[in-house]
Amino acid sequence: MNTTHDQHGQAPALELEGVTKIYGGQPPVPALRGVSFTVRHGELVAIVGPSGSGKTTLLHVMGTLERPTDGLIRIDGVDAAGLGDRQLAALRARSIGFIFQQFFLAEHSTALENVANGLLYAGVEVGERRRRAADALDRVGLAHRSDFRPTKMSGGERQRVAIARALVGRPAIVLADEPTGNLDSTTGASILELLRELNADGATIIMITHDGDLAARLPRQLHVLDGRIISDDSGASFAGSGAYSRPGKAE
Numbered sequence: 001m002n003t004t005h006d007q008h009g010q011a012p013a014l015e016l017e018g019v020t021k022i023y024g025g026q027p028p029v030p031a032l033r034g035v036s037f038t039v040r041h042g043e044l045v046a047i048v049g050p051s052g053s054g055k056t057t058l059l060h061v062m063g064t065l066e067r068p069t070d071g072l073i074r075i076d077g078v079d080a081a082g083l084g085d086r087q088l089a090a091l092r093a094r095s096i097g098f099i100f101q102q103f104f105l106a107e108h109s110t111a112l113e114n115v116a117n118g119l120l121y122a123g124v125e126v127g128e129r130r131r132r133a134a135d136a137l138d139r140v141g142l143a144h145r146s147d148f149r150p151t152k153m154s155g156g157e158r159q160r161v162a163i164a165r166a167l168v169g170r171p172a173i174v175l176a177d178e179p180t181g182n183l184d185s186t187t188g189a190s191i192l193e194l195l196r197e198l199n200a201d202g203a204t205i206i207m208i209t210h211d212g213d214l215a216a217r218l219p220r221q222l223h224v225l226d227g228r229i230i231s232d233d234s235g236a237s238f239a240g241s242g243a244y245s246r247p248g249k250a251e
């Protein structure tokens with residue numbers, strides 16, 4: 001596959017071409033069956049499908065947490081298949097931010113320490129890590145909670161800390177796995193709005209969800225069924241104000 005650079009010579013944030021994933025066993029389970037798509041810098045994309053359709057497998061493969069059985073993955077123009085495990089871990093630390101339904105915060109560390117730890121493997125010295133973490137907490141509206149531990153925070157606040165941690169290294173892509181799944185609908189809506197604001201500010205975000213209504217609120221939806229992308233809908237109308245609409249951005 002040849003990387004398609006845009007008019008500024010920039011490679012896409014993420015490219016998948018003919019990706020398959022077959023889990024071994026008797027019988028083998030084909031979880032992904034020839035998945036191809038491109039996500040450009042600055043996009044906000046939902047990957048939506050029912051339980052068992054392959055979303056989690058796709059997230060793991062996009063995030064280089066698992067290698068595909070076949071096919072190509074490029075992160076910011078870098079071919080993941082050509083990298084050994086240590087180089088892949090370095091690419092992941094530099095280029096990918098993760099947000100999970102269960103937050104996965106260190107309970108005994110403060111919000112600031114949790115976010116600063118997002119830079120542990122990026123070769124940034126400790127003072128700078130803390131400065132950038134404070135900035136990231138400010139971006140998610142939690143500057144006043146820097147010294148709180150997650151145990152003293154609401155679910156929505158915990159997810160904001162996790163989002164700050166994912167964004168603190170300014171990765172090429174942020175992968176969010178059901179980020180509102182553990183939250184009530186009002187808090188979930190505010191987290192979705194935050195993701196839209198961060199995207200309007202330049203972050204490239206891919207959100208996995210089983211919730212079609214949630215997906216419909218993002219500018220592009222990739223529908224997954226039985227390990228295949230069955231549709232790629234761009235330019236859907238926004239349920240919100242439209243302030244973050246990016247007409248012509250998603251192709």
Ligand SMILES: Nc1ncnc2c1ncn2[C@@H]1O[C@H](COP(=O)(O)OP(=O)(O)OP(=O)(O)O)[C@@H](O)[C@H]1O
Nearest residue numbers: 023029031049050051052053054055056057058210
């Ligand atoms: N480690 C594994 N070993 C064997 N089969 C697996 C494994 N992980 C997932 N599968 C199978 O691969 C298919 C896709 O699973 P996957 O978890 O990716 O779907 P999903 O869309 O994320 O589902 P959910 O929304 O329920 O989490 C399913 O048939 C599942 O049973």
